[in-house]
Amino acid sequence: MRLQNNRQLELLAYKLLNDALMLWLVVFFVLLILEGTVPGYFSAYLSFTKMIVVLFALLASIACLGKRNEINFKFTFEKKLLKNKTALVLFAISLILIVNSVKSLNIFEIVVIFSTLVITVFYFYKIFTASENNS
Amino acid sequence: MRFDLTKNIKLEPVWQTRYIIARWILLVVFLMWIIYLGLKIIFPSQEFFYPTNGPAGKQNALENMARSGIVQNFDAFSPENFSTAKIQVVMAKNLTPGQTPDVTIRKTFKAFSYPIATNSTDLPSVNPENGIFANGTLLSFDNSIFAIIDGKAMPFDNPITFLSLGYQWNDVIPATESEIGLYQRDKLFTIDRPHPNGTVFLTRDSHKYFLIQNGQKLEITNQEISKSNPIIADEKSLDFKLSCKLKKNIWPLNSYECTIPISDLTQFLGNDYQFTIEDIDVKNIKQISLVFSRDMEWLNARNTLADIKHKFLMNYGYEAPK
Numbered sequence: 001m002r003l004q005n006n007r008q009l010e011l012l013a014y015k016l017l018n019d020a021l022m023l024w025l026v027v028f029f030v031l032l033i034l035e036g037t038v039p040g041y042f043s044a045y046l047s048f049t050k051m052i053v054v055l056f057a058l059l060a061s062i063a064c065l066g067k068r069n070e071i072n073f074k075f076t077f078e079k080k081l082l083k084n085k086t087a088l089v090l091f092a093i094s095l096i097l098i099v100n101s102v103k104s105l106n107i108f109e110i111v112v113i114f115s116t117l118v119i120t121v122f123y124f125y126k127i128f129t130a131s132e133n134n135s
Numbered sequence: 136m137r138f139d140l141t142k143n144i145k146l147e148p149v150w151q152t153r154y155i156i157a158r159w160i161l162l163v164v165f166l167m168w169i170i171y172l173g174l175k176i177i178f179p180s181q182e183f184f185y186p187t188n189g190p191a192g193k194q195n196a197l198e199n200m201a202r203s204g205i206v207q208n209f210d211a212f213s214p215e216n217f218s219t220a221k222i223q224v225v226m227a228k229n230l231t232p233g234q235t236p237d238v239t240i241r242k243t244f245k246a247f248s249y250p251i252a253t254n255s256t257d258l259p260s261v262n263p264e265n266g267i268f269a270n271g272t273l274l275s276f277d278n279s280i281f282a283i284i285d286g287k288a289m290p291f292d293n294p295i296t297f298l299s300l301g302y303q304w305n306d307v308i309p310a311t312e313s314e315i316g317l318y319q320r321d322k323l324f325t326i327d328r329p330h331p332n333g334t335v336f337l338t339r340d341s342h343k344y345f346l347i348q349n350g351q352k353l354e355i356t357n358q359e360i361s362k363s364n365p366i367i368a369d370e371k372s373l374d375f376k377l378s379c380k381l382k383k384n385i386w387p388l389n390s391y392e393c394t395i396p397i398s399d400l401t402q403f404l405g406n407d408y409q410f411t412i413e414d415i416d417v418k419n420i421k422q423i424s425l426v427f428s429r430d431m432e433w434l435n436a437r438n439t440l441a442d443i444k445h446k447f448l449m450n451y452g453y454e455a456p457k
Binding site for chain 2: 011020039041042046103
């Protein structure tokens with residue numbers, strides 16, 4: 001009975017940590033976008049380094065509890081990427097951050113950076129889909 | 136809350152109820168943290184310490200501390216205006232019973248608070264002489280602005296420092312590479328540095344001109360000097376002081392504290408908040424901390440939001456630095 005309670009408690013902690021991670025990521029991304037638009041303003045009042053440390057602490061706790069309770073996370077690459085809502089949100093945030101960070105560069109530099117980005121993303125896509133097909 | 140990241144992990148009904156309650160608590164804690172963060176950004180405070188820990192604490196250091204005697208003077212430099220100043224002093228041992236030292240504060244420019252000189256010295260010129268610029272001249276080169284001080288070019292650390300000292304962008308003279316190359320580069324011009332020799336102050340309340348020379352302030356009537364883009368200051372700022380009496384705190388041990396409402400200081404120009412603690416054994420002081428804060432008022436919130444808007448537009452090139 002006690003063992004069962006302990007397991008339930010750890011599962012509850014695992015679920016809560018996942019929720020905390022989600023909230024933390026949302027706040028972190030919003031602050032990153034705000035910091036990008038008004039550089040130096042928000043980082044004067046909070047430490048992004050500490051936020052990243054907390055992020056890793058949450059991830060480590062989730063991984064540790066997941067391992068103890070044999071919760072397996074199987075990575076499956078979503079082929080229909082654009083139909084996945086989370087991927088769409090992440091794509092939009094990434095796009096805002098990238099566009100904001102290259103706004104002060106000249107057009108030639110932007111073309112080079114975006115070409116490299118597209119090639120890299122395509123390369124990773126091929127690697128993931130290849131490993132999916134092989135498994 | 137329907138959104139569930141861990142749908143595949145099923146809990147027993149009792150534990151599921153506990154999870155739902157814990158989830159709401161987590162959400163409320165997060166929201167409270169975000170509100171706290173928002174208030175911290177909209178009503179920012181600024182802290183200063185003595186002593187500080189290492190070079191990283193330099194920007195929060197109380198400056199020009201007296202080292203002996205019974206009057207402790209110190210300065211806190213900030214470009215901002217605040218509503219209150221809370222001062223805490225930790226002593227090595229308790230003050231004698233009934234002793235309540237006075238803390239006074241005034242706001243001005245450091246160099247403007249120099250004593251008035253009694254004798255006149257050679258007045259500098261703002262015009263280049265043989266390719267050499269006069270002391271106090273502001274030069275711009277390659278996205279940097281330099282103050283010429285004693286034959287050295289001192290770059291400003293940021294535009295906030297430049298503006299907080301009362302300089303105007305149109306005071307700056309564009310320099311060529313060879314002109315700026317005549318000067319040895321010096322360390323950064325930070326907010327806690329006083330205006331250099333050769334600076335001219337114009338008081339907007341009494342319409343007097345003062346020239347800064349070797350730690351003294353010389354009243355001048357020279358027309359040529361008067362034309363040289365003076366720094367606007369307030370003569371009344373030197374006499375307008377606010378005060379409070381230090382009272383014993385329960386914690387930390389041997390600590391004393393008081394708060395001064397300083398909204399009235401916003402009428403004066405300057406980046407130097409000058410403090411004096413009277414009737415206190417300076418050698419007995421272990422630590423001083425100072426917190427400037429803003430009241431939660433619509434006016435303060437509006438100022439911060441306007442500042443964020445200005446910085447946002449400036450970042451995307453729609454507005455020039457103020």
